Every structure is written in C-alpha cells, then in structure tokens.
Amino acid sequence: MGALIELDGIVRAFGGLRALDGVSLSIAEGEIVALIGPNGAGKTTLVNVVTGVHQANAGSVRFRGEDITRLSPDRIARHGIGRTFQIVQPFPHMSVAENIAAGARFAGGASSLAEAQARARALAAEVGLGDAVDRRAETLTLAKRKRLELAKGLAMRPRLLLLDEVNAGLNASEIDEALTLIRAIAARGITIVVIEHLMKVVLAVATRIVVLHQGRVIADGAPDVVVRDRAVHEAYLGQRYAASLGKVS
Amino acid sequence: MRDWAILAAGVTLFALLPLLGGNYALRLGTIFAMYAVLALSWNIIGGLAGYPSFATAAFFGLGAYASAILAGKSVPMLLAWAAAGIVAATFAVVIGLAILHLKGHYFAIASLVLAEVLRELTNSFADLTGGGMGLNLPVLRWTVGQEAQFFFFAMLVLVALTMIAVLLLRRSTLGFALRCIQQNEDAAVMLGIGARGCKAVAFMLSAVFVGIAGAIYASWVHYIEPGDVFDVLYSVKPLVMVLIGGIGTLFGPVIGAAVFLLLEEAVWRSFLTIHAAVLGGLIVLLVLFLPDGMLGSRKARLVWRG
Numbered sequence: 001m002g003a004l005i006e007l008d009g010i011v012r013a014f015g016g017l018r019a020l021d022g023v024s025l026s027i028a029e030g031e032i033v034a035l036i037g038p039n040g041a042g043k044t045t046l047v048n049v050v051t052g053v054h055q056a057n058a059g060s061v062r063f064r065g066e067d068i069t070r071l072s073p074d075r076i077a078r079h080g081i082g083r084t085f086q087i088v089q090p091f092p093h094m095s096v097a098e099n100i101a102a103g104a105r106f107a108g109g110a111s112s113l114a115e116a117q118a119r120a121r122a123l124a125a126e127v128g129l130g131d132a133v134d135r136r137a138e139t140l141t142l143a144k145r146k147r148l149e150l151a152k153g154l155a156m157r158p159r160l161l162l163l164d165e166v167n168a169g170l171n172a173s174e175i176d177e178a179l180t181l182i183r184a185i186a187a188r189g190i191t192i193v194v195i196e197h198l199m200k201v202v203l204a205v206a207t208r209i210v211v212l213h214q215g216r217v218i219a220d221g222a223p224d225v226v227v228r229d230r231a232v233h234e235a236y237l238g239q240r241y242a243a244s245l246g247k248v249s
Numbered sequence: 250m251r252d253w254a255i256l257a258a259g260v261t262l263f264a265l266l267p268l269l270g271g272n273y274a275l276r277l278g279t280i281f282a283m284y285a286v287l288a289l290s291w292n293i294i295g296g297l298a299g300y301p302s303f304a305t306a307a308f309f310g311l312g313a314y315a316s317a318i319l320a321g322k323s324v325p326m327l328l329a330w331a332a333a334g335i336v337a338a339t340f341a342v343v344i345g346l347a348i349l350h351l352k353g354h355y356f357a358i359a360s361l362v363l364a365e366v367l368r369e370l371t372n373s374f375a376d377l378t379g380g381g382m383g384l385n386l387p388v389l390r391w392t393v394g395q396e397a398q399f400f401f402f403a404m405l406v407l408v409a410l411t412m413i414a415v416l417l418l419r420r421s422t423l424g425f426a427l428r429c430i431q432q433n434e435d436a437a438v439m440l441g442i443g444a445r446g447c448k449a450v451a452f453m454l455s456a457v458f459v460g461i462a463g464a465i466y467a468s469w470v471h472y473i474e475p476g477d478v479f480d481v482l483y484s485v486k487p488l489v490m491v492l493i494g495g496i497g498t499l500f501g502p503v504i505g506a507a508v509f510l511l512l513e514e515a516v517w518r519s520f521l522t523i524h525a526a527v528l529g530g531l532i533v534l535l536v537l538f539l540p541d542g543m544l545g546s547r548k549a550r551l552v553w554r555g
Contacts, residue, residue, distance in 0.1 A: 051439065077441035089436035091429055102429050105422060107441030113422060152440060 003062075004029045004191050005050070005081075005160055010059035012042075012049055012215075019045040021215035022059070029159070032182075032192045034206035034223075036199075038236050041212040043195045044086060047162045051083050052076040064159070077107045082158035084149035086165045086195070090137035097121055097133045099148055103155030120155060127151045127181060143174040150181060154190075161185065163194045167201050179204055199237070203227070211236060252416055252499060259503075260409045267398050275397040279469070281510050282404035284490060286462045288502035289411045291487035294455040296497040297424065298448055299431030300349065300356050303484040305459055307363035308337040310479035312460030313467040314371060317384045320468070330464040337460020338453045345452035349445065352434075361484065368479035383474030386467055400469040407465065411458040412503075418454065419499065427451055431497075489532050495542025504543055 003026040012020040019042045027033055035043050048054040050061055052073035060069045068076055082103070091099050100120035101113065110116035124133045127147045132140060137148060146166050153161050163182070167175050175198070182205050186192055196202050202209060202223070209226040211219040213235040219226045226232060233241065266278045287305055294302045312333035319329040348359040371378045378384065389396060418424045426447045429437040438444050467473045486509065487502075494505025512531055517524045 053435075053439075072443075072445075073438045074441050074443045077439055083439055085436070085439075089433050089439075091432040091436065093432055094428065098425075102425070102437070102442070103440045106426065113425060156441060 002029075002065075003027065004064060006062045007046075007050070008060050008062070010046070010049055010061070011057045012045055012054055013057055018215050020049065020056075023212070023215070023217055024059075025210060025217060025220070027160075027191060027193065029191050030186075030189065032186050032194070032205050032207045034202040034209045035193055035195045035212060036197070036202060036209060036236065037212035041236075042215040043212055044164060045215075046212065047083060047164055047193075047195065050076075050162065051081060074106075077156060080107075080157070080159040081162065082107070082153035082156040082160070083162040084146075084153050084164055084166055086168065088142070088145040088149050090140075090145055090148055090152075092138035093136060095134050096124055096129055096137055096140070096148055096151075099137050100124055100151045100155045103152040104157075107156035107158075109157060116155075120151075123151045123155055126184075127154070128177070142169055143171075143177075146170065146178065147181070150178075150185070154185065158190060160191045160193070163192060165195055165197065167196065167198055175201060199227075199241070255500065256409070256412050256416065260405065260412075263405060264402070267401065272394060272397045275401045277510065277514065279397075279401045279404045281507060282401070282408040283462050283466060284486065284506035284510055285408045285503045286404070286411050286458050287483065287487040288490040288494070288506045289408070289415055290455045290457075290459045292491050292497070292502045293415065293418065293427075294448075294451050295488065296491060296502075297418070297431060298427040298451045300448065300452075301353070301360075301488070302452070302455065303357055303361035303481075303488075304341070304344075304363050304452075304456070305487050306479050306481055306483035307360075307367050308341065308456040308459040309463035309466070309483045310364060310367055310371070310475070311340055312337045312463030313473050313478040314378060314384070314463075315460070316464030317386050317467045317473055318377060320386050321384065326468055330461050330468070333464035334457045334461040337463070338457040341453045341456030342449050345449040346445070349448040349452060361481075364479045364481060364484060368475045371475040371479070378475075381475065383472055383477075386471050386473070388471055389468075396469075400465060403465050404462070407458060407461055408503075414454065414458070415499065423447060423450060489536075491542070492536050493532075493539070493542060495544035498542065498544040501542050501544040508543070 005027050007023055007025040010020050010023040011018065023046060035046065037043055045054060049056050052071055056069055060067055063079060063081065068079060097117055097120045100123050101116040104110040104119040105113060105116035110119055121133055124130055127150055129144060129147055129151060132144060140148060150166065167178050170178060179201060182192065182194065194205065206223050208221065209223050210217055211226060211232050218235055219229045219232045227237065266274060291302060291305055294300050315336040316329040316333040319332055320326065344363060348356060351359050372380050391399065426442045429442055430444050430447060434444055463478060490505035490509045491502045493508050494503065495501030513528060516528045516531065520527045
C-alpha cells in the first residue's frame with residue numbers, strides 16, 4: 001500500500017533552536033504509529049508542522065500524493081487530517097453536541113447544521129458521552145473532555161488522526177477505556193499517530209514506533225525492535241527500562 | 250420562530266410612534282433606531298466573533314461621506330445610501346483581511362485608528378470632501394414634519410433589515426463558525442473553519458448597515474464635517490450599548506441602545522455642563538453591577554483574547 005503521508009527533510013527552527021532537524025517519515029494507510037521521545041524532542045512541533053500551525057523552514061509534507069506543506073491549517077483539516085490537542089481545546093460555552101458538530105460541518109462533509117448535529121449525537125454516544133450530549137463542554141471532567149476531543153476529531157472523518165497525549169492526566173481505568181477507543185478508531189480504517197509518554201499505551205496500540213530526539217528520528221520500526229534499541233535507551237527510555245527487558249541489541 | 254415574532258411585533262409597535270408623539274419624539278426615535286443599527290452591527294464582530302472593534306466610527310463616517318459626495322453629484326438619495334453601504338462594506342473587507350489576524354487589544358487599537366486615518370484623509374482631500382469646511386447636502390423640499398417622518402421610517406427600515414440579517418446570520422453555518430472562533434479560534438481552525446474569511450465577512454456585515462446609517466444621518470442633518478461623523482464616540486457608544494444590553498445576545502443591543510439613549514437624554518437635560526462625566530459614571534456602575542448585561546447570561550459572556 002502506498003504512503004498516506006510523507007515527510008521529507010522537515011526543518012523547523014525557533015530562533016537558534018532547531019526543534020525539527022531534517023525529519024523524514026512515511027506512514028502507510030492503516031498504521032498506528034506511536035511518536036515518542038523526551039520532552040522537547042519536537043513531537044508536538046512535528047504535529048504542528050503537519051497540521052499547518054507552524055510552517056516548515058525546509059522540507060515538504062505530502063498527503064495522499066499532494067503537497068500540503070504551505071496550506072493553511074483549516075485547508076489541511078478539510079483535506080482529511082484531524083488532531084487532538086495536548087491541552088484540550090473545547091468550545092467551552094457550547095454543548096458537547098455543538099462541539100462535535102463543528103468538526104462534522106466544517107471538515108467532515110456534513111451538508112447542513114442539522115445533519116452535523118445528528119452525526120454529532122451519534123458520535124457522542126460512540127465515545128461514551130451520550131448522557132452528556134447537551135451539557136456545556138466546560139462542565140465536563142478531564143477524562144470526558146479528552147473523549148470530546150476524540151469525538152471532534154472523528155467527526156471530521158479524517159484519513160489521518162493525530163492524537164497528542166490523549167492519555168495524559170488520566171487514571172488507569174480511564175486509560176484502558178481510551179485504549180479501547182483508539183483501537184475502535186483504527187478499526188474504522190483511520191490511520192493514527194499517537195504522541196505518548198506512557199510506554200504501556202504505546203506497546204498496547206502501536207504497530208510501529210518512531211523515536212524523536214533533539215529534532216531527529218533516532219529509531220523507527222516495529223515496537224519490539226525499537227524498545228531494545230540502545231540509542232533509544234540512552235536518549236529516552238533509560239537503562240533501567242533496558243534492564244527490565246533483559247538483553248539489549 | 251419566537252425571535253421573528255418579537256422582531257415583527259417590535260417593528261410594528263415602533264412604527265406607530267408618529268401617531269403618538271411630535272417631532273421631538275420622532276427625533277429620539279430616529280436616533281434610537283440609528284443607535285440600534287450601530288449596536289447590532291457591533292455585536293456581529295464584537296459579540297459573535299469576539300473581536301473588540303472600534304471601527305464603527307470609520308464605517309459611519311465613510312458611509313456619510315460616500316453618500317454626501319454622491320448626492321453632490323446629483324445621484325438620487327436612495328441610490329447614494331445603497332452605495333454608501335457598499336463602500337463601507339468593501340472598506341471593511343479590505344481592512345479586515347489586513348487587521349483581523351490581530352487579537353484582543355491589538356485588534357482594538359488597529360481598528361481604533363481607522364476613523365482617525367479616514368478623518369485626516371477627509372481633511373486632506375478638500376477638493377472632494379470639502380476638508381475641514383465640511384459638506385452640505387441637498388435640502389429636501391419637504392415640511393419639517395414630513396422630513397422627520399421620512400428619516401424616522403428610513404432608520405426604522407434599516408434597523409429592521411439589520412435585525413433580519415443578524416437573525417439569519419445566527420442560524421447560519423457562518424454564525425456557527427463565528428461562535429466557534431469566538432470561543433477558541435485555534436481549535437476552530439483545526440476543525441476546518443476558514444477563520445480568515447469568516448472574520449472578514451463578519452467585519453463586512455458589521456460595516457454595511459453602519460455605512461447606510463451614516464448615509465441616512467448625513468441626509469437627515471444636511472451638513473457633515475469630519476469631526477462630527479468620524480467622532481470616536483460612534484465607536485465607543487455601540488460597545489457600551491451592547492455591554493448594557495448583553496453581549497452576544499440577540500435583542501440585547503436594541504435594549505442597550507434604548508437604555509443608553511434614555512440615559513443620555515435624561516443626563517444631558519439634568520446636568521448640562523457635566524453630562525458627559527455623569528453619563529460615564531452611570532455606565533461604569535451599569536457595567537460593574539450588570540457585567541453580563543440586561544439580557545446576558547454567563548453563557549454568552551465574551552472572552553477577549555489578548
């Protein structure tokens with residue numbers, strides 16, 4: 001299967017700091033890619049470049065064969081790339097249904113507000129927000145706001161969904177529920193990139209792991225291979241994690 | 250449906266004013282309708298989209314001058330009014346695309362200087378605008394009473410049109426997009442909302458009726474000069490009216506316009522020399538004790554992002 005998205009030599013600098021220093025990456029349709037790395041590795045910057053929030057200083061992004069490097073964020077969204085934010089970004093004074101409907105109406109192809117609302121209600125039920133559908137988003141708990149982010153992303157009917165730390169701040173049982181949800185999304189045929197610090201989550205869902213360190217890809221491959229990589233241990237996972245796995249290749 | 254009924258009833262009742270009062274009542278009614286147009290228009294960009302605009306005076310003055318210049322070239326009055334709306338709307342789109350990427354007080358300041366710039370330009374291009382001498386408009390060969398009635402109904406029609414536009418906008422996809430932008434522009438863009446275009450259209454809608462109001466005002470008073478129609482108070486008053494009535498609400502701006510006008514008249518009569526200070530004090534009290542306005546709820550409260 002051909003690549004859904006291809007990043008080629010992406011560079012993004014903030015002043016003297018090269019947050020992304022020549023990142024090349026190709027993701028095929030149907031993959032669940034975990035993007036991991038220490039704080040400041042450039043993970044969120046990479047998502048921001050893909051979604052058009054930041055412009056790349058060099059390099060290109062191709063999505064379904066089309067160059068989207070210079071497109072504005074809203075056009076990229078309409079092209080089929082959805083994202084959730086690390087810090088949840090609901091429309092606080094709107095209902096859950098309206099929040100989701102926005103995704104359906106503006107990027108998900110719903111032809112009217114009524115159709116968008118109907119889709120939103122169905123999606124809310126799917127992600128477990130069925131009983132909160134008429135509540136204002138600001139009244140939701142963090143776990144439910146994270147679900148709302150997911151539902152908004154799904155309402156866009158994306159081909160590629162970028163999930164930026166959807167599990168941060170959740171407790172163990174909430175994480176399990178989120179995992180189930182991520183698998184359900186993947187089962188719809190949506191390609192997923194998760195940014196994640198919890199290795200438990202990474203190993204539970206990812207079909208591939210990409211490790212970023214100081215703006216570069218230092219490892220890329222199947223989860224069981226990447227977690228045994230020496231460079232990854234030194235940069236991110238630590239020797240203790242390596243010891244727990246036993247042999248290091 | 251209920252909103253349409255309220256609108257129809259309100260306009261019908263208001264249209265009966267000439268039967269009840271004299272020319273003074275008509276003058277107040279005309280000013281009230283004009284204020285309501287200004288406040289409703291401001292509420293589109295300020296309340297719905299969340300961009301604190303001080304550009305109302307620029308649109309008002311531009312509309313007034315556009316129609317006055319056209320009237321001087323013997324263009325029929327109604328045509329000149331329509332042209333004034335188009336001029337103000339075009340100006341808003343062009344300027345909007347340039348300054349609507351600014352947020353919070355940065356946008357406020359950028360919009361505030363628009364009227365000043367236009368005033369200076371009007372002063373400079375004296376051949377066309379009369380400069381500081383101002384412009385006279387053709388005097389209509391009507392009686393005082395006929396004229397008072399005519400301009401009252403002209404403003405009434407305009408406020409009804411503004412209200413209809415606002416009602417349609419709130420139910421539209423564009424209105425929904427503007428509410429999303431008001432609450433979280435970054436998230437809105439990520440959901441595929443073309444914020445730049447939406448805001449420019451909102452800015453245009455907040456200008457077109459104000460431009461026509463300026464044009465009607467110019468025809469009504471027969472004489473305009475830069476300091477009068479580009480007065481910064483035309484930018485500040487609508488904002489205060491909307492704050493009084495309830496920001497982001499449908500009928501709040503109309504209620505706010507009425508309350509503001511009554512306060513203005515009452516204070517002006519009672520405190521002739523210090524009326525501006527007294528009015529200012531009253532407004533501070535109103536905003537302090539009714540932070541969400543008379544029709545407002547916390548839900549609709551504006552979030553201005555800096």
